[in-house]
Amino acid sequence: MPARPVKRLPSCFSHAIISLQTRCRFYATNVLAGDALGPIEHNGQKHQSLRVLKDGGKLPLPPVLDPVVLSERQRWQQPKQQPNVAEFTPFQKKLWQNPYAHTLASPLRECRATFTLLPTPLLTTLHPRPHPTTAAPWLLPVSLTTTQKHLGPPYRFLSHAYITAHLTKKRVWERGLYPRLVEKLGKGAVEKMVWREDMPALVLELLRKKVAGKLGWYFARSGALVPCSSPRREDLEGLEDVSCVLYLGSLRTRADDLQAEVAEMTAEGEKWVSYFTKGFAKYVDPHKAPGVTHSPPHWFVEPVAPRLQPRVRFPPLEFKTTLWRGRKVPVYSLPDMLSEEMTRELIRGSKHQNERCLVMKMGEHNVAPQILLMQLQAYLAEPGP
Known part of the structure; x- marks a missing residue:
């Protein structure tokens, strides 16, 4: 007769684990606090509750069971009521209608290129999506569509064409992959991740389409935009609640065209400076002088050589503005930002197709398009001439 398999008896340790789990579940759902623990006295000086024992002794309650602590903590854990716009003060209404205030009030996130904390609208956000054919994860600007x-x-980084192009070269974007992304997708999927080579042009195209789609509603509605003669201060003084100016012409000058030539000349000069420091390192590098035995520190890159000052080589970015009653308001040139062809399609058939300059007034419903215009302007911003 064949022997039957003998069932292995569980160990005493497994019984202890099951009993402990049962007790933890019981206590987790039946937590006694405050007066439910028995007679309690409150010490007003120390803001503490004491449990009176049967022998007359007193035992201080921990903060998680103390009714005084729990009541004080619940005061700050109650959900706040939604703000009532009708009861806003004039200053609160200005903040509510200000796109810059909404941008600064947005959550801060880290740029994976510069590792600085910035408001979310100032960042370009990419999300992994599987390729329809290969199923490999691709990082794409899905949030723009x-x-x-x-x-x-x-995967977030500063929303600027230069940063996007920098991350695209030599797979620099891989340095910004963080552990959470690897944990969510898996190490194998991250190793197969694809970054499109035309990422700068793709982000720009999607940003333009999103801005044009948002502005299409304003060009199709009567009264949404107010025409004016020009973005000069004299022509805006008579208008009320000016928030931004949409200029239907180009704001580029001859100096902007020369800026590209200046950048090429600067890059050529920097190339020859680097060539000189590497070719004549024994004359300019103090660590290669005769008798020096120590190695250079970790922060040393190359010997010091005459270069252009950083403020001259990298001047501040230029954002077009004008004055309205002593306050700066942005001026957005639609042909420069959207291209001339897309601007013609936008204004074709509208009542503003013969206008040269339009004003968008302050209002809660005008915050979203102004944030999009600000994002596109920041993406295309270049140093001033």
């Missing part, structure tokens, strides 16, 4: 909020682990 959909209104969904939960799109997966994000």
Whole structure:
């Protein structure tokens, strides 16, 4: 007769674990606090509750069971009421209608290129999406084409064409991959991740389409935009609640065209400076002088050589503005930002197709398009001539 398999008896340690788990579940759902623990006295001087024992002794309650602590903590954990716009003060109304205030009030996130904390609207956000053919994860600007909020682990960096181009070269973007992204997708999927070579042009194209789609509603509605003669201060003084100016012509000058030539000349000079310091290192590098035995420190890159000052080589970015009643307001040139062809398609058939300059007034409904215009302007911003 074949022997039957003998069932192995569980160990005493497994019984102890099951009993402990049962007790933890019981206590987790039946937590006694405050007066439910028995007679309690409150010490007003120390803001502490004491449990009176049967023998007359007193035992201080921990903060998680103390009714005084719990009541004080719940005061700050109650959800706040939604703000009532009708009861706003004049200053609160200005903040509510200010796109810059909304931008600064947005959550701070880290740029994976510069590792600085910036408001979310100032960052370009990419999300991994599987390729329809190879199923390999691709990092794409999905947030510019959909209104969904939960799109997966994000990859954020400063929204500027230069930063996007820098990350695209020599797979620099791989240095910004953080552990959470690897944990969500898996190490194997991250190793196969693809970054499109035309990422700077793709982000610019999607930004333009999003801005044009948002402005299409304003050009199709009567009264949404107010025409004016020009963005000069004299022509804006008679208008009320000016928030931004949409200029339907180009603001580029001859100096802007020369800026590209100046950048090429600067890059050529920097190339020859680097060539000189490397070719004549024994004359300019103090660590290669005769008799020097120590190695250079970790922060040493190359010997010091005459170069252009950083403020001359990298001047501040230029953002067009004008004055309205002593306050600066932005001026957005649609042909320079959207291209001339897209601007013609935008104003074709509208009542503003013969206008030269339009004003968008302050209002809660005008905050979203102004934030999009600000994002596109920041992406295309260049140093001033």
